[in-house]
Amino acid sequence: MAYWNKSCSNTIILLIFVLLQACDSVELDPIPEDGVILAFGDSLTVGVGTEKAKSYPAVLSVLSGREVMNAGVSGEVTANGVKRLEAILENSRVDLLILLEGGNDILGNKNPAQIKRNMAQMVAQAQRYNIDVVLVGVPEKKLFSSVAPLYKELAEEYNLVFEAELIGDLLRQPKYKSDSIHFNEEGYRVMAETLHQLLVDSGAL
Numbered sequence: 001m002a003y004w005n006k007s008c009s010n011t012i013i014l015l016i017f018v019l020l021q022a023c024d025s026v027e028l029d030p031i032p033e034d035g036v037i038l039a040f041g042d043s044l045t046v047g048v049g050t051e052k053a054k055s056y057p058a059v060l061s062v063l064s065g066r067e068v069m070n071a072g073v074s075g076e077v078t079a080n081g082v083k084r085l086e087a088i089l090e091n092s093r094v095d096l097l098i099l100l101e102g103g104n105d106i107l108g109n110k111n112p113a114q115i116k117r118n119m120a121q122m123v124a125q126a127q128r129y130n131i132d133v134v135l136v137g138v139p140e141k142k143l144f145s146s147v148a149p150l151y152k153e154l155a156e157e158y159n160l161v162f163e164a165e166l167i168g169d170l171l172r173q174p175k176y177k178s179d180s181i182h183f184n185e186e187g188y189r190v191m192a193e194t195l196h197q198l199l200v201d202s203g204a205l
Contacts, residue, residue, distance in 0.1 A: 026202065027202060028096065037060070037094075039070055041081075043074040046074050056191040058192075059188060064199065078105050078115055081122060132161070133161070134160070134199070170190060
């Protein structure tokens, strides 16, 4: 009987843990079939290193069956992204924002606190329009580094669906790269497939 009680207790603890994890997960609103996903960012969104038709937004559009607007600008820093995003949101229908910015700030050794403030402004802009945000993290400027802490902080503070390791994982594998900071066709396909699965798992698709 003592063994049964211990086993039963362990099962209950495990079930509570699973339920708590489920409660903590962030769900996205379903994107209608005629919905629009805004892929906003820098050169990794543009698709530098391959042709635009093979960029991650283009591939994601095929995978999701939704329009994916490629709003990438090569070399953009977050201070400029804040201004540009507001204009897009004012003038376009958007159901979901995939936000991938900050890489150029990190490469340029910008203050992480300022990067975070700029990113927070962009998230807040989208949320004012009741647009769900998927945040994609960028690694620190260190060899084999993991995602910069500011992205995890933003995801927690704004309760965002967050992809933490995708960019760093791809950057550590030469077979996915066209140069030191950009991907090739296969790299962008992996990006699209990973983000598509994230949208499925989060309830958007």
